[in-house]
Amino acid sequence: MMFLSSVTILCSAVKSQDHCNMNYYCNKAMLAERVEMLILEEPVDMMISSLRQQAMFCIMEMSNVKPKFQPLQRMELIQSGIFSFFSLPPNMETDTNREIISLYSQTVRALDEMLQGLMTETENPSMLVLIEIVEIIMPWILSDKIFEKIRALSTLSRQLRFISRFPVLRHLEKFNIGGNLMGVLGLFCMSSHYEVSTRASEALHYCFKFFVNQRQSVLKSEEERRRLLKNLQKVFQADWTTSLHYMVLFFKTFLNPDERTAIFTLCVKAMTTGSKYSTWAPVEMLEMIINEPLPELSKVPELVETIHSNLNHIKDSSAIQAIEKMLQELVQKYPDEVILMLFTIQDNLQDRELWKILAASSRSYAMILSHLLKRLKSLSFQDPKESMQSVEINSVLASRALNELLLQSSSKLEVETLYPWLYMALLSLISFLVFEGGSRILDKQLGVPQWMNPVSCTIESLKTLVCSAGYEYQVSFMQKHRTWELLVEPEGYLEGISRIARSLTIRSCWHIRPIVSLILNILRGNEVGSFVTALAVFVELLRNTEVAIMADEGIIELLINRIQKDEPVTQQLVLKAVGNFGIHKETTKFLRMLHPYVLNCCYSMNSSVVTEAFLALRCIIYSLSWTDSVILLIEISCTLRPFFDDESEELRYNSIDMFGALLAKVKQRFLMVHFRHQVHCSLVPLMFHLQDESAGVAHASRDGLCHSAKILVIPRFKSVCTNKDMFSIGRVLLEEQKDKIPWFLIQSLSYFRSHQARIRQAAVWLTSQIIQLKTLENEEELQDISSALKRLENDSDPAVACLATQTIYLLKVKRIRRRPFRYLVDLVFCRCKGKKVNC
Numbered sequence: 001m002m003f004l005s006s007v008t009i010l011c012s013a014v015k016s017q018d019h020c021n022m023n024y025y026c027n028k029a030m031l032a033e034r035v036e037m038l039i040l041e042e043p044v045d046m047m048i049s050s051l052r053q054q055a056m057f058c059i060m061e062m063s064n065v066k067p068k069f070q071p072l073q074r075m076e077l078i079q080s081g082i083f084s085f086f087s088l089p090p091n092m093e094t095d096t097n098r099e100i101i102s103l104y105s106q107t108v109r110a111l112d113e114m115l116q117g118l119m120t121e122t123e124n125p126s127m128l129v130l131i132e133i134v135e136i137i138m139p140w141i142l143s144d145k146i147f148e149k150i151r152a153l154s155t156l157s158r159q160l161r162f163i164s165r166f167p168v169l170r171h172l173e174k175f176n177i178g179g180n181l182m183g184v185l186g187l188f189c190m191s192s193h194y195e196v197s198t199r200a201s202e203a204l205h206y207c208f209k210f211f212v213n214q215r216q217s218v219l220k221s222e223e224e225r226r227r228l229l230k231n232l233q234k235v236f237q238a239d240w241t242t243s244l245h246y247m248v249l250f251f252k253t254f255l256n257p258d259e260r261t262a263i264f265t266l267c268v269k270a271m272t273t274g275s276k277y278s279t280w281a282p283v284e285m286l287e288m289i290i291n292e293p294l295p296e297l298s299k300v301p302e303l304v305e306t307i308h309s310n311l312n313h314i315k316d317s318s319a320i321q322a323i324e325k326m327l328q329e330l331v332q333k334y335p336d337e338v339i340l341m342l343f344t345i346q347d348n349l350q351d352r353e354l355w356k357i358l359a360a361s362s363r364s365y366a367m368i369l370s371h372l373l374k375r376l377k378s379l380s381f382q383d384p385k386e387s388m389q390s391v392e393i394n395s396v397l398a399s400r401a402l403n404e405l406l407l408q409s410s411s412k413l414e415v416e417t418l419y420p421w422l423y424m425a426l427l428s429l430i431s432f433l434v435f436e437g438g439s440r441i442l443d444k445q446l447g448v449p450q451w452m453n454p455v456s457c458t459i460e461s462l463k464t465l466v467c468s469a470g471y472e473y474q475v476s477f478m479q480k481h482r483t484w485e486l487l488v489e490p491e492g493y494l495e496g497i498s499r500i501a502r503s504l505t506i507r508s509c510w511h512i513r514p515i516v517s518l519i520l521n522i523l524r525g526n527e528v529g530s531f532v533t534a535l536a537v538f539v540e541l542l543r544n545t546e547v548a549i550m551a552d553e554g555i556i557e558l559l560i561n562r563i564q565k566d567e568p569v570t571q572q573l574v575l576k577a578v579g580n581f582g583i584h585k586e587t588t589k590f591l592r593m594l595h596p597y598v599l600n601c602c603y604s605m606n607s608s609v610v611t612e613a614f615l616a617l618r619c620i621i622y623s624l625s626w627t628d629s630v631i632l633l634i635e636i637s638c639t640l641r642p643f644f645d646d647e648s649e650e651l652r653y654n655s656i657d658m659f660g661a662l663l664a665k666v667k668q669r670f671l672m673v674h675f676r677h678q679v680h681c682s683l684v685p686l687m688f689h690l691q692d693e694s695a696g697v698a699h700a701s702r703d704g705l706c707h708s709a710k711i712l713v714i715p716r717f718k719s720v721c722t723n724k725d726m727f728s729i730g731r732v733l734l735e736e737q738k739d740k741i742p743w744f745l746i747q748s749l750s751y752f753r754s755h756q757a758r759i760r761q762a763a764v765w766l767t768s769q770i771i772q773l774k775t776l777e778n779e780e781e782l783q784d785i786s787s788a789l790k791r792l793e794n795d796s797d798p799a800v801a802c803l804a805t806q807t808i809y810l811l812k813v814k815r816i817r818r819r820p821f822r823y824l825v826d827l828v829f830c831r832c833k834g835k836k837v838n839c
Contacts, residue, residue, distance in 0.1 A: 053110035060117035090147035153199035160206035179259030257298035501540035542580035582619030663707035757797035
């Protein structure tokens with residue numbers, strides 16, 4: 001005791017000095033160690049002297065002089081004082097021995113003053129020291145012994161009351177245990193033990209006062225702060241429901257995101273089996289908090305992980321319901337963070353339990369679907385590190401999340417409501433990955449795990465979505481027709497999309513109309529989505545009359561704008577749409593608007609575009625009626641004729657066959673001159689193609705000749721066209737159309753360069769026939785014919801070369817007969833002398 005008195009006297013003397021530093025006289029740390037040893041040497045099972053409290057008072061005095069205690073020594077002093085007091089036997093405050101009661105009360109006061117002295121150390125209280133005190137007291141609060149719990153709560157209450165009086169505190173910005181502190185006190189407010197509940201309520205009251213005074217900036221005015229403090233004073237030591245009511249208020253207003261998250265984490269752990277808390281207390285607290293709109297939180301992924309790791313240890317049904325509700329609230333507030341954490345749990349532990357919880361609530365289910373739809377439309381890809389920083393999932397992860405969610409709950413009203421948008425968003429994502437090269441971007445940015453194939457993942461989500469909406473037969477249809485295999489290849493992608501669209505029409509899919517409406521909005525630019533994919537689906541669905549009649553002039557104008565751009569893919573799709581418009585009577589009116597652009601596409605440099613243009617043109621021709629404009633007939637015939645001689649057998653056949661079909665539409669014999677001229681111009685090409693190496697082309701040419709003869713009113717020519725060979729037809733043509741012989745000769749000469757030997761032979765033959773019938777007066781004309789024939793003398797085909805040679809001699813004779821008599825005499829004279837004369 002004399003030692004402690006000496007230390008106290010020394011502290012008083014040092015304080016009276018201008019420079020109050022104890023180390024000038026004696027080592028303060030060493031003195032504190034000796035005093036601490038005295039505290040620890042006191043028995044914990046009895047209280048027989050005032051040495052314990054005197055040592056604590058001594059530590060308090062030492063804290064008022066410099067130098068300050070080192071953090072480690074300060075913590076040891078706090079720990080020693082708390083242990084020495086809290087370990088005392090129970091019921092000492094109610095002992096029958098007044099001396100013991102007095103000693104106990106003095107020890108309580110001494111411990112409080114020691115702790116407060118260590119917090120202040122000649123300055124305003126330090127929040128770092130308060131954190132140390134709370135961390136040391138907390139295990140005692142969680143003790144199974146009620147008397148230890150009561151002492152810990154009482155001591156904590158007094159320390160909180162102490163700091164709540166100070167307007168300014170040191171290291172306030174480092175005070176990071178506010179959430180845990182408030183949560184623990186709030187839970188013990190609901191303790192079934194009256195003394196524990198009372199002491200916890202007192203401590204919580206001072207905790208509230210501390211937050212009001214130190215974080216008053218969140219309040220609107222000083223008047224509001226005073227009113228709140230006054231209301232708190234009124235409900236001092238209130239029942240637990242009132243305390244929880246204020247806890248919810250302070251949770252939203254005064255706590256920061258980290259502290260709010262700490263309370264949630266505490267509640268989850270408090271619900272587990274073996275927890276030091278009563279199960280119903282955290283349930284009540286959690287339910288009251290989440291019944292209000294959820295404020296901002298932090299470390300959401302860690303909170304989700306905590307929920308997952310503790311879920312199997314929670315057995316109470318009400319606790320499980322509270323946890324599930326909290327998770328559903330979290331996913332509505334922080335969908336990306338929660339989903340990313342669920343992926344991590346699933347990939348590491350193969351556990352989908354939390355997905356089931358999210359799918360169990362209709363409200364959260366609908367919200368997640370809407371959020372995933374938004375992410376799917378964004379077509380965004382980010383590096384995983386960037387993704388965690390920005391906390392935003394990319395499109396592929398959104399498709400994977402959609403698949404996981406749908407697997408847990410299918411055939412819901414929410415799925416049916418959002419089905420068209422989700423359906424088209426997944427198709428657009430597949431288009432981006434496969435058709436537009438998005439996979440290459442994804443490979444560079446690594447936005448998804450390496451083991452996961454983005455395309456396969458998205459296709460799997462599409463399958464699950466279709467099944468969830470009740471269209472399993474569509475999946476079977478697409479599986480049977482190898483649709484999924486086509487979708488993963490850029491070359492087969494459009495065909496795969498067409499088959500997907502076809503699957504919508506095999507039965508009465510009631511979503512088809514909203515899907516088409518969405519597609520039309522995508523095409524108009526009013527909705528986000530892949531234009532090519534939307535157009536491909538729309539084109540295929542146009543085979544259905546109900547879909548076709550949904551098109552209007554605005555859509556036709558849009559198609560016209562797209563077909564004029566040099567984009568072969570969209571040009572082909574628009575041309576297919578034209579063909580499908582021709583299927584229905586209700587949409588043939590659009591063909592008149594589209595046909596000029598179809599004709600332009602016939603001259604495209606892309607062979608696939610030309611093929612589709614011809615198919616569309618065929619539909620236009622078959623849908624034409626005689627009442628349509630003759631100008632349209634002329635335009636189509638002018639477009640078709642150059643393709644009669646194309647190297648492609650398909651183009652030759654299609655052009656000649658369509659020309660015949662066009663002529664078959666003509667019912668009136670006497671037409672305007674321009675159209676009759678087009679028919680006349682086609683006679684020789686059609687006749688030559690009777691010799692075409694393709695039997696189909698030859699057959700189509702014969703039909704075309706018959707229709708031409710009918711229109712031109714040449715009965716004899718028509719009769720031979722039906723069953724005679726080309727040579728018979730040619731003779732009759734020259735006899736019946738003598739006034740057109742010069743034009744026939746010009747056409748004949750142009751076929752000398754045909755790539756087919758039989759057609760070149762037919763051209764030479766017709767030329768020879770014309771030479772015999774026509775009077776050739778023009779020397780230039782004779783020279784052109786002669787030059788053209790001489791080029792064929794060395795033709796690769798012997799029949800053509802022989803016939804050309806014969807025709808050249810025939811031409812020589814023709815030229816000789818038209819010379820004067822004197823020229824013939826000279827010719828004979830020259831021949832006799834063996835001279836060569838240029839004929």
